[in-house]
Amino acid sequence: MKKITLILTLVAGLFIFLSSCQKVEKDPVMDLNLSTPASFTSPESGTVLVLLLADSANPFVMNWNAATYSVSNDAAVPETNYTLQVGLADSNFVGAKELSNTKVLTYETIVYSLNNFLLSLGIPGDSTATIELRIISAISGAAQTSDTSAVITMTVTTFSPPVPPPPDETPHLWVPGDYQGWNPGAAPNVWSPANDGVYKGYVYYPEGGTFEFKFTAAPDWDHTNFGFGSEGTLSTDPGAGNLSVAEFGNYFLTCDTVNLTxxxxxxxxxxxxxxxxxxxxxxxTWDNTNRMFTITMDFAAGAEVKWRANADWAVNFGDSGAGDNTLSQDGANIVLTDAGNYTLNLYLEKEVPTYEVIKN
Structure with a gap:
């Protein structure tokens, strides 16, 4: 028995000795004091750049060296993100705009797009200004590793882009939703006659659904879609939730794609x-098949009618006077010359609402 105990004691001691000799691995440590920021390689600071409309399709390229980080144990560093910012000279980057956000060490665009960016920065067309550029680098998901490059300056001369021709048709969005099977191609539209990014129009939501919908920039789901951001605001995130109205009925919708409201x-x-x-x-009566309001009743000769919203005169439609059965706010009374039974149809889901008078 003593012999067995001695053997077990020796084995246990050997295990403890070997364990104490093993190398203890530690997590890699980054020394931020030894990191270096990105640095521009081209263009050089002080570059003078004259942009010309004739060169619109020519490339414009910027390059920079990678930021470096000191990490123990030769551990791999996660990808670095580079944000290229541009501001007006002596602005200390107040009001600066982001030209690029990338994980590569280069930025490429064309002269026309660069010119438009500089105009959005507040530089008038056909003028010369000095701009400042810097690169903010950071390891993805680690804001504390953020570092900023030395600032370079450029003197740029812009051009005034040609005025684009008016669109062939009034810009519009589609409003697919539960009420029509989420089919953008068959959905009603909202319109922007001023082409200013603000779209307006009527949509009727019948009883029995969720009253949920979205705005889409095309008659499909493959382009920009506008969903729920927060109360009264929009989000272009593909995963954004649906918008909704409170109950069934006819709604006047406004969608501001500039301010996302x-x-x-x-x-x-x-x-x-x-x-x-x-x-x-x-x-x-709402006719969901033909997407119109309708009423059939008897009228005396010379009867005059109009449509109005919410039993109030704030929004009322009469004949526009254009001779094409279009309606306008505060338009003329519609006269039914002969006595008889009539069906009157009201089409609101159009750029310009219209009406139809049928003598039965």
Missing amino acids: WTNEIRNFTLIGSFNEWAGDAEL
Whole structure:
């Protein structure tokens, strides 16, 4: 028994001795004091750059050296992110704009795009200004590793781009949603007659759905889509949630793609006129197949009618006078010359609302 105990004691001691001789691995440590920021290699500071419309398609390239980091154990450094910022001279980069955000050591664009960027910075067309550039480098996901390059300056001369021709049709967005099977190609539109990024229009949401929808920049899901950002704001993130209205009904939507905001206002239309001495409102029926409001009733000869929203005159539609059955705010009364039974149809989901008068 003593012999067995002695053997076990020797084995245990040998194990402890061998364990104490093993190398203890430690996590790699980065010494931020030994890191170096990125540095421009081209263009050189003081470069004079004259941009010309004739050179619009020519390339413009910037290059820089990588930022370096000192890490123990020769550990691999995660990818470094480089943000290229441009500001006006002597602005201390207040109001600066981001020209590029990349993980490579170069930035390439064309002269026309660079000129447009400089105009967005506040430099007028056909003028000369001095700009400052810097690169902010940081290891992805580690903000504390951020470092800034030496600033370089450039003197740039811009050009005034030609005025683009007006679009062939009024710019518009599509409004697909649960109410129509989430099919952008078959969805109603909202319109921007001023081509200023603000789109407006009517959409009717029938009973029985979720009243959820999005705005899309094309009749598909492959381009920019505008979903829920926060209350009253939009997000272009492909994973953004759906927008929604509170209940069924006819809504006037506004989508501001510049400021990424949106609003909705319920506007339920009714018919008013001489048939009820302009003192009441006849309810309309929604035809979901034809996306229109309709009403059929008897009228006396010479009856006059208009449509208005929410039983109020703040929003009311009469004939525009253009002779094409278009409607306008505060337009003329619509006159039904002969007595009889009529069907009146109201089409709101258009760039310009229209109406139809059918004598039955």
